Amino acid sequence: MATMTIAKALNAGLRRALEADPKVVLAGEDIGKLGGVFRVTEGLQKDFGEHRVIDSPLAESGIIGTAVGMAMRGYRPVCEIQFDGFVYPAYDQIVSQVAKMHFRSRGLLKMPMVIRIPFGGGIGAVEHHSESPEAYFAHTAGLKVVACSNALDAYWMIQQAIASDDPVIFLEPKRRYHEKAEVDDTATPDPLHAARVVQPGSDVTLLAYGPMVKVCLDAATAAAEEGRSLEVIDLRSLSPLDMAVVAQSAQKTGRVITVHEAPVNLGLGSELSARITEQCFYSLEAPVLRVGGFDTPYPPSRLEEDYLPDLDRVLDMVDRSLAY
């Protein structure tokens, strides 16, 4: 068992996937000699060669579109999109081609592809470097969307995503890349699409993923000092959603708050709210409430602390929920 950062855990997971299956190839901008701008692929090209770890031209549609062809040839491409805001030039290839190939071919063509996207804000970056595009992809049939929040999950989930025969959008919380945790590489990991109760509680349920899991855990700690018991669930999988775990918690606490960085309007919280209401209406003591980014473009970085949900905004919403 080793302690490592999320970035290192992803690196170790990628390395293990490359070793396990010669059909796994990595592709992306600057992922070779540089090791990626976040160093997630550091050292992999040196050890696996330029044919397995491919430095790509600066063309996102090209990265994803050529990966479609490689997948048709039996490869398992793992594409790195350098920053969340750069995925949009590849959007057509992802939603019109990658997502639909299995459907179109009635299962004859599989797209075992992983698209890694460092997502979210909090690093003081310029525009297009702090987006939360998850709802676009979760809305698209044919794609699966997951987000890791810690090093242990990062290590296992990246390998599970690569092993999946479906295309997986793999979201990495870039502001947590350097947070450390123990990674047991002999453990039996949870299934890729299972949610996890990371903090049991009885008064209010907080649903989060990626960078917001830590914010919610901090909120739970602060609330505990006031005698409030918050349950925190790390969704891990955004599409499909693990509604069994979510509903069980909603029925237990009767109060649910969704927390994400993405704008609230039509965000993942909206879907969660609708489905919890459908499934748990008679158990609810309060409406499902949502904490998220505002419905503005991601602001200049000097304002991002105002934009991003923090512990206080989460606790404020806990107060509102308990006031019903």
Add this chain to the structure above:
Amino acid sequence: MSDASGARAEVELVQLLTPEGERVSHPDYTFHGTDADIAGFYRDMVLTRRIDTEATALQRQGELGIWASCLGQEAAQVGSGRAMSDQDFVFPTYREHGVAWCLGVDPVRLLGLFRGVDMGGWDPIATGFALYTIVIGAQTLHATGYAMGLERDGLVGTGDPARDAAVIGYFGDGAISQGDVNEAFVFASSYNAPIVFFCQNNQWAISEPIERQSRIPLYQRAAGFGFPGVRVDGNDVLAVKAVTEEALERARSGNGPTLIEAYTYRMGAHTTSDDPTKYRLADELEHWRLKDPIERVRAYLVRHGAVDDAFFTDLETESDALAAHLRQQCLEMPDPAATEMFDWVYAETTPYLKEQQAAFAAYQASFETESASGTGGH
């Protein structure tokens, strides 16, 4: 033909068979086949045209939602299609019916997409012919990636003609404006991928003329990406065959991509939904009619006594039978079961989708129960 690309077209065009049906020589390209081969191409083109006219008729009669005709492009498609080896792989647009024919795809299967019963009903792996792609140019990237895969699989430059493989990515003159096509050129060039980019310049992207797409002949774009481009008379099946064969050989032997611009003309509409009389002059069509890809081969075959009269009458009989078969099979093509749409969304389906499928099946079944028990309310 006043456009920049048209003005010099005649000079730069590789041609081995004139519109009058005369064989001519070219310093760089030679057709190596026999008269029997030429008769075979003639048959391919006649049958392709018959598939196309029958499908157009089926659309007019409401049996197909839409059809993208390849009328006038038979030589470009048959010439390139017949240049391939068994192990080559094709990424088509939605118009490559003649290429599909050459690769042995059952023409009935082409209709499903346009009738709306499937999204392309043939097996792309077994036929070497990927599904039709509707988004303009998107498939050129898939083709490039597949070619990169061939290279990684060690199937390029082995010197064994039964092993060495290449990819042909088809697209039109409109697609050359798309980012994806330009990105495909960059990737193919940078990785020296075994691919032939086959652009059928049919002069019109729906109603947008080639002048709106390019100020230079399209094949010259290749130079900017670092690989050769060649413009061939797209209505000359012999020249297309010779040029494509050489480009494929170049790719298979590890010498990288080639752009072929097959200079041709779409004699029909873009699809059955548009009306070309609104955007182009009748004179232009007449000009190209004289260059008909089928007529010139017929003229050659007749003039040189390469086939007898029976060849033409037999072919007519075969063509009629194919059309009748296509029509019957089209009408008999069943609708898929509605609950099947849930089956193919994922390789590993999700609980939520299974719930939706079960709920929808129960909903459908409820009508059958109602009508069976006479409570349908009609």
